[in-house]
Amino acid sequence: MPLKTYSEQFKRDAVALYESTEGASLKSTAAELGINRNTLKAWVARFSSNPRAGSADQSEAAAITDAERIRQLERDNARLREERDILRRAAKYFAEETTW
Incomplete structure (x- = not known):
């Protein structure tokens, strides 16, 4: 067939x-x-x-998923900002120390 x-x-x-x-x-x-x-x-x-949305349960699950996703993105954002600041301080430290 x-x-x-x-x-x-x-x-x-x-x-x-x-x-x-x-x-x-x-x-x-x-x-x-x-x-x-x-x-x-x-x-x-x-x-x-x-x-x-198929049902209220699905929309609630999506809302929970969205909320969790936002929290995860906020954590990642904070971690990336911290890494950026560390790299800036390191670059500044090494730039001051080298006298060519």
Whole structure:
């Protein structure tokens, strides 16, 4: 049984239809287009410009993930600033010490 191949434009149009239809589920949109629900789900993950939150749990998990990411970036930023300051002091120290 040959696999169906869909053009990228068809895939993008399917994702746009899913996103623009209020209250549409993956299952109903996929049935309307005659494609598998998992196929549409993969296309949404790939082409979606504004993915819908599946549930409140997912949005809370994303918020926790974002908060953790911000904390991690702040730690990295502080570490990099400290390294930069150490290098500046070392460069200043060695520049003063050498008299050519």
